Amino acid sequence: MTRSVHEDREIEVIAYSGYKAEESPRFFFLDHEKIEVLRILRMWVEEGIEDRRRKRFFRVRASDGYNHTLYYDEGVRSWFLTG
Secondary structure, X not given: OEOXXXXXXXXXXXXXXXXXXXXXXXXXXXXXXXXXXXXXXXXXXXXXXXXXXXXXXXXXXXXXXXXXXXXXXXXXXXXXXXX
């Protein structure tokens, strides 16, 4: 099941930090609810052609019963939920 979101929304994420900061999401907060990432289904990186800004995307299965797409924008150092 996928929850529909119409625009990117900045969210708070608790992430695993290995050899680099904010390596992969472990928990995130949505509408004041702490949601656990049960499994990462897919990961990919996109880079802007003009601004060369990197975004690391994660398609995840979460404890709320939905699949979500989160991404970390390296340019602004923030996490977002996208639909």
